Amino acid sequence: MLRRQFLGSVSAAALGPLAAPRIAQAEAASVLRFVPFVDLSLLDPIATTATPTRNHAFLVFDTLYGLDGHFQPQPQMVDGHVVEDDGRRWTLKLRDGLRFHDGSAVRARDCVASIRRWAVRDSFGQALMVATDELSAVDDRNILFRLKKPFPLLPAALAKASPSICAIMPERLASTDPAKQVSEMVGSGPFRFLADQHMAGARAAYARFDGYVPRPGSGPSGTAGAKVAHFERVEWTTMPDVSAASSALQAGEVDWWETPSPDLASMLKRDRNLRVEVKDRQGLTPILRFNCIQPPFDNVALRRAVLGAASQADFMQAYSSDPGTWHVKLGMFCPGTPMASDVGFDRLFGETNLTAARKAVKDAGYKGEKVAFMLPMDHPVSAPLGQVGIDLFKRIGLNVEVQAVDSGTMFQRRNSRETVEKGGWSVFPSMVSGLNILDPAVTSVARGNGLNGWYGWPESPEAERLRNAWLDERDPAQQKHLAEQIQAQAWSDASFIPTGQIFQPMAWRRTIDGVLDGFVKFWNVRRI
Numbered sequence: 001m002l003r004r005q006f007l008g009s010v011s012a013a014a015l016g017p018l019a020a021p022r023i024a025q026a027e028a029a030s031v032l033r034f035v036p037f038v039d040l041s042l043l044d045p046i047a048t049t050a051t052p053t054r055n056h057a058f059l060v061f062d063t064l065y066g067l068d069g070h071f072q073p074q075p076q077m078v079d080g081h082v083v084e085d086d087g088r089r090w091t092l093k094l095r096d097g098l099r100f101h102d103g104s105a106v107r108a109r110d111c112v113a114s115i116r117r118w119a120v121r122d123s124f125g126q127a128l129m130v131a132t133d134e135l136s137a138v139d140d141r142n143i144l145f146r147l148k149k150p151f152p153l154l155p156a157a158l159a160k161a162s163p164s165i166c167a168i169m170p171e172r173l174a175s176t177d178p179a180k181q182v183s184e185m186v187g188s189g190p191f192r193f194l195a196d197q198h199m200a201g202a203r204a205a206y207a208r209f210d211g212y213v214p215r216p217g218s219g220p221s222g223t224a225g226a227k228v229a230h231f232e233r234v235e236w237t238t239m240p241d242v243s244a245a246s247s248a249l250q251a252g253e254v255d256w257w258e259t260p261s262p263d264l265a266s267m268l269k270r271d272r273n274l275r276v277e278v279k280d281r282q283g284l285t286p287i288l289r290f291n292c293i294q295p296p297f298d299n300v301a302l303r304r305a306v307l308g309a310a311s312q313a314d315f316m317q318a319y320s321s322d323p324g325t326w327h328v329k330l331g332m333f334c335p336g337t338p339m340a341s342d343v344g345f346d347r348l349f350g351e352t353n354l355t356a357a358r359k360a361v362k363d364a365g366y367k368g369e370k371v372a373f374m375l376p377m378d379h380p381v382s383a384p385l386g387q388v389g390i391d392l393f394k395r396i397g398l399n400v401e402v403q404a405v406d407s408g409t410m411f412q413r414r415n416s417r418e419t420v421e422k423g424g425w426s427v428f429p430s431m432v433s434g435l436n437i438l439d440p441a442v443t444s445v446a447r448g449n450g451l452n453g454w455y456g457w458p459e460s461p462e463a464e465r466l467r468n469a470w471l472d473e474r475d476p477a478q479q480k481h482l483a484e485q486i487q488a489q490a491w492s493d494a495s496f497i498p499t500g501q502i503f504q505p506m507a508w509r510r511t512i513d514g515v516l517d518g519f520v521k522f523w524n525v526r527r528i
Contacts, residue, residue, distance in 0.1 A: 029527055030232040032512075033254040034520075035245045038379055039238040040204050041408025043193075044181040046118055049163035049444070049454070050411045051431060055520050058223065059206050059234065060101075061167035061187035064092065064111060064143075065159035066224030069517060071438060073155035074224040076215060077106070077168060077188070078143075087150030092143040097213045100170055101192045108137035113174035115143075115158070118166040120178040123444045125166065126452065127471055128157045153441060153471065160442055161223045162435040162519070188212070190229040190523050200408065204236040206522075220516060220524045227523035230514070234522055240378045249274065249507060255527075256508040258520050261380055262320035265505045276507045279517050282334050282434025283327070284504060286315065286385045287445065288497040291426050292458040294419055296369040296398075303494035305360035309396050312349040315499035318388045319381060327501040332446050332487040334434040335501060338476070339483040344491045357396040371400045372420045374428040376407040382429040385499055389429060414455040428455075433519065434501075440470040440483060446490045458495035 036055070042048040045057035066076040075081070077098060082091045098106035112135055119125030129135075134146035145154060158166050173182045185193035191206035198204045214226040237254065239245040246264050248254045250271055260268055260276070269276045290297040290306075297303050312328040319326055329349060333339040371393060375386045393400045403425070405413065410428055418424035437443045447453045447467070448460025466489060470482040508515060514524040 032231040032234045032256065032522065032525060032527075034234060034236050034522075035239050035248070035254050035257045036236050036520075037259045038376075038407045039201050039240075040198075040236060041200050042181070042411055043185055043198075045165055045167050046121055046178050047181050048411055050407075051163070051433065051519075054162055054165065056193075056204065057165055057167050057187075058189065059191040059522055060185050060189045060193050061165070061169065062098075062189045062227075063159060063166055063168065063223065064115075065155045066222060067156075067159045067161050067435075068221040068224040071222070071435075073159035074218075074221075075155075076159070076224055077111075081155070087152065088147045090145040090147070090154055091138065092145070094141045094143070095213070095215070098188055099211045099213075100188050101186050101209055101211075102170070103211070104170060105140070106168065106188050107140045107171075108143045109140075110171045110174065111143050111168055112137050113171040114168045115166060117174045117176065117178050118164065122160065122164045122166070123447050123449070123453070124153075124157045124160050124441050126449070127441065127468075128154060151471075152474070156441065159223070162433045162442075163444065190214075190227045191234060202238055206234040208232050214523075220521075222516075222518060223521070229523055230526035231522075242380060249509065252509065255512050256506070256515075256520075256525075258506060259380070259504045260507045262322055262325050265507065266322075268507050273510055274507055275510055275515075276505050277515075278503045278505045279515060280434070280504070280519055281517070282337075282438075283501045284381075284434065285330060285334075285432040285437060285501050286319070286381055286499045287430050287432055288386075288389050288427055288499065289430055289445070289456045290458075290495055291424065292456050292495055293417060293451075294424055294426065296366060296371060297426055299364060299366070300494060301364035302361065302366050304492070305357065305364045305366075306393070306396065306398075307491070307494040307497055308348065308360060309352050309354075309357035309392060310349060310497045310499070311352045312498070312500040314352070314392070315385050315388050316502070318384045319500075319502055325503050327503075330498045330501045332437065332443065332490050332498075333439060333483060334437050337434075337438055339439045339480065341480075341484045341487055343484045343487045348491065352392065352395075354395055361397045366397070368399050370420050370426070371398045372403055372424065372426040373400050374403050374405055374410050374413065374425050376410045376429070377404050378406045379429075381431060381502065381504075382407075386429040389427070389497075389499075393427075417451075417457070432498075435519070439479075440467045440486050445496050446486060448489075448493060448495075456495055458493055460489065460493045460495075463489045463493060 040052045064077045065073045068074050079093045079095050119129045131151040133148045136144050138144050176182045190212045192209045194205040208229045218225040249257050316326040376382050416424050444454040448463030450459035466486045473479050513528045
């Protein structure tokens with residue numbers, strides 16, 4: 001007899017006829033079983049920008065402001081704010097009843113420490129702190145920003161939803177070096193992280209935090225509004241084998257699969273027990289990111305040569321043969337949003353001219369240096385698109401060494417600034433959410449702030465000057481003009497290659513209701 005069957009029979013004998021099935025049904029009804037895109041290998045949302053970590057963070061942590069469905073900041077942990085002194089003094093007041101998972105009250109000093117830790121790593125946070133003369137806790141409920149100059153985007157900065165969030169945690173944890181992982185996952189969000197049940201590469205689990213007080217007066221919208229946890233428990237199970245994930249969903253062994261591949265999504269749509277929909281209309285942008293501080297891509301002329309050789313259509317066709325699932329001619333900013341433009345497209349992303357590309361590589365002074373290409377083999381999008389990049393690099397004359405890794409290893413190794421010979425890297429594929437590229441305030445990949453920036457660390461004083469001008473500009477027409485200049489400068493800096501925009505569906509059983517638009521969120525979801 002199987003162990004599971006034996007235990008079930010013992011329970012039935014002890015509790016009476018039909019007791020075990022009833023208990024099992026009750027337990028199943030209170031548990032949401034979820035299959036993430038890739039494994040949750042890193043937990044601290046400040047120390048990494050990995051997407052699974054962002055999704056995990058919104059379970060565990062709350063934010064002072066949230067972004068509603070129209071990407072407008074709304075008070076979340078704060079009751080509201082008072083702005084004085086011509087926009088140079090902001091006082092944020094915390095809501096009543098906020099508590100951390102360890103039982104302690106959320107205080108303004110916890111928030112101040114959390115903001116400071118987040119701002120060291122986040123590009124929008126860095127801009128906010130440059131404008132800040134004083135950040136302090138007036139008392140337990142009031143946070144003071146005294147600014148050097150008006151910064152109307154303050155709520156938007158604190159509401160930023162991707163790739164990193166201003167996660168509020170106890171001061172004792174927020175005092176941790178931002179480059180290091182915090183020792184505990186203690187937030188004030190709707191779910192508690194169950195550290196003793198986490199196994200990297202396999203599973204993660206969360207329990208509903210009964211001390212969480214949803215924001216009153218509004219329904220859920222984006223990352224704002226009331227976050228009501230209807231499940232007692234959320235379980236993540238990592239399934240790198242997409243066939244296994246598909247079978248588990250169809251069999252009812254799991255409730256929700258974050259991102260089925262396009263070919264499997266078509267098959268799953270025919271199952272009347274399932275819903276398959278694109279919930280995130282901002283999509284995702286797969287990119288290839290260069291290491292701009294190590295040879296050979298510390299040579300901007302070489303980066304430009306490779307950028308000029310890239311065909312977005314070639315990359316997107318490797319993702320899916322269905323052009324309805326992707327979009328090309330993608331620039332620095334999310335298509336369909338106010339800052340998007342086609343600047344530079346007349347000479348970029350068309351069909352690859354191999355002869356011209358090889359000549360451009362040679363003219364850039366490339367001497368055959370090794371290109372260490374990190375390829376996350378367990379990533380269902382980055383792996384095939386990375387293969388397209390590897391093939392392109394080889395065809396235009398680069399000496400590519402493919403370094404096959406898993407996503408967790410890549411997320412950690414991309415921190416390294418060592419040379420290739422000492423374990424460093426030259427390029428890696430990544431995924432950028434549409435939320436990450438809404439405008440110059442939130443984007444990290446188009447920054448030029450060197451070693452203070454996102455992995456790859458390009459330095460471009462002109463990119464920074466244009467971004468600062470955009471942050472100071474209030475006229476929408478002038479902001480649009482500056483965004484076009486920022487895009488032109490990004491093509492000149494060539495710190496990464498945008499390979500297109502993809503629209504990934506989610507799949508869940510029809511017994512689950514309340515799945516919100518945008519990236520995966522676990523509040524509002526219930527079993528029916």
